[in-house]
Amino acid sequence: MDFKPSRMAVVAKHIEAFIREFFDQNPLSQIGLVTIKDGLAQCLTDLGGSPDSHVKALMGKLECSGDSSLQNALDLVHGYLNQIPSYGHREVLILYSALSTCDPGDIMETIQECKKSKIRCSVIGLSAEIFICRHLCQETGGSYSVALDESHFKELLLEHAPPPPAIAEFAIANLIKMGFPQRAAEGVISICSCHKEAKVGGGYTCPRCKARVCELPTECRICGLTLVSSPHLARSYHHLFPIPPFDEVSLSLLNNPHQRSSRACFGCQESLLIPGNKPNLCVACPKCKQHFCLDCDIYIHESLHNCPGCESFRHSKIVSVTEE
């Protein structure tokens, strides 16, 4: 069963979903799109943080022809990613449908270069497993998988949206200057620096040079300051401070009649007992010891990224500061 109506249509559709999901999980990151055609690699979009521009460029130019060249693509990507500073994470995701690669030189050298520049290359194959892709992923620490059908492909693709673990020694802490712009008042008219048009209301003003930008996160065109909003930063934190996995509560504990507080899930207040007064499966947070049902467990770990039990604790440390 191959992909219907055509591999290109299916892949494009899922790439759009992936781009949106990626920027949802990593608002401070950037994506660039590269296509391989007729043995050459071309840059479709530059590294940027606006999902709409990528999707527009992708849907506007959907064509395929000729052989594929893995080496040319890796060389092109290597040139672009080398300009990223060291505190940034460099990754390549290759969606490969061909069964061979037509290279002008020694691809093993290119793979070694990527390994040296710490570029993590992952491949999702659409037809069959290819040795060179397997070798590439093994050398650079990426993941290689081959999609069996459309839903499997979507699953594999979205697996790459959350960021992979990075080695602490390579990601040295750096202080980066960032601006948190305020939203301009409704009555203000100004010419924005990205479109060169006069826009009414809306928009944000760079706190350093007072230029107007249309959307966040972005880099101010005039003074080069990275402009973000606090929700964007918070969403990136969730990957650095993940919720510890909840422990399963053994049924013997639940049967204890003294444990009255564990009759309802702390998150949704649904009863933890199935009809017949028998205890159902539930989990508990290792820090705050509150009980949660399985649905809340999934929701907390995948979407919320905060444990309600831990958040409802008083911070005893802070109280001590104010009382001084």
Next chain:
Amino acid sequence: MPGEVVKRARYKTSVKDSGVAGVLKMTEDKFVFMPNDPTSSARLDVEFRFIKGHKFSKGGSNKPALLNLTQDSEKGGGYIFEFENHPDREVCREFVGKALAKFSEASKAGSEQSAVKLFDEQLSTIEMERRIKLLREDSELQKLHKQFVLSGVLTEAEFWATRKKLLDGNTSRTSKQRVGFKSAMISDLKPLTDGRTNRVTFNLTPEIIHQIFAEKPAVHQAFLNFVPNKMTEKDFWNKYCRAEYLHCTRNTVAAAAEAAEDEELAVFLKHDDILASEARRKIRRVDPTLDMEADQGDDYMHLPDHGIFRDGSKEIIDPQYEQYRRTLSQDLNRHAAVVLEGRPIDVELEDTRTVAEALAKSKRVEAANEKSDGSVTQERLERISRMTEIEDLQAPRDLPFAALCIKDPRDYFDSQQANALKTLGDTLAGSKQIKCSLSTQEAYGSLRGFISEIKSVGLSDPIVKPDIALKVLNGLTQNISSTKFHLGKNPQESVLDRLPIITKEELLHHWTSIQELLRHFWSSYPITTTYLYAKASRLKDAMSQIYPKLQEIKESVQSDFRHQVSLLVQPMLQALDAAFAHYDADQQKRSARSGERPNGFV
């Protein structure tokens, strides 16, 4: 000096060239040459900025009066004009001299202000042509260029540094890539047969020819030797295709017969000697611990087993025709070897001759490199021997694990909160006591108080007074967002379009110049060298000049549009103010740090 000079002249590309007759017209910043013949393509339009010097031939009644406008004294390249008589040439020469002097003054003024020149600009002609082309195409860019570079506020290098993308263009990136050999065996020519006549047609493209030369070194050598001395290219390929046809029919007897007659055809029909010797040489270089018994006669030409079973029996061939046999496995293996080696040349595949020569040259280079660079080949051999280890027979390669480093968020957030509260406490000067906790008793008590109050007073009817509501609604829609309100739902119309065109142009022009200046201004901070300091001062002066212009626009416009224009100008003034404030703050810091220094040293 006069505004312009018009003279008859001939434009020559070199001194000996007879030249194209036409009219040369020079103005203060450029010269234009129009040939008399309207179909001629020798039109010129060059700005004096790009002319570095001028030379002229000595005066004399019989000698031609030449004027050479040079672009680069080292690389040459320039425009030579021959005039009808010497006085004409003298007038032009003086004019050019004055124009060049004016431009060198302007550039000198710019360079004086930059006390330290960071690097000399070695512009290639291509680079300069691209810049001229960009300036010609984009009038806005040209205006900016004129405004800032020619008045000495920005140097050429600075101006173009932010526009690297425009200069590079898209082609440079992809053109550096090369296409590899196709995996498909296009060198295996299959003819088209015409059923009616006895003709077979072979189709040869430069790509196919390239692959043929790469896979069959004997054919390549033959091409270099025979063409064009012994035969034309067409004859060569005819013979080659004849040989291919004979191979297709697998008629070794006929092949032998034809080879005996035609010497050149024999080259194509026999086995490739160059290939055989290369294979033997490679076998000798193999690691001696590797058992090569199975690959004896490893040019794949001599083992009797390497035949394909046909009709249940192997083909038995008379030994004298052995050398005219070619097997599929030979071709496949050779093709695979060539593809994996990679593509040695990246020359444009137009002419067979260039392809052949380029291939020969690259082979020579490779051979020379091999002989001289023993270490590289040694490293390569080591790498190859490592890669040929069979995966299943190797020990499992367990890479060391690095532990996940997950820090406790409370450490980070709590310490930050303490900092925040500390600063808050400083600003409040500890006057207010912050009560962070409420007992349930207190909360319940206050809620009860509110409820009893409402019970006694009751909710007002209506809850929100209609006239107040209308006032607020109007205030929000008509007054605050009045512009949006008046624009209505028309998305095409923009605020700028409703203003008179002159004002719109002026505003946009000022806006682009402010953007340009601000970009350079902010990029020169933090100031580390005198050059940057001078640059910042220059930019600040330029910006102070624009400031009053913006105020003027606000006042000069009609009263209907005054509100809109002032709204538009406001953010620009704010941006300039922010820049000035930063500059002043920086100045204060520097003077505080350095104390009193004589003569204004920085």
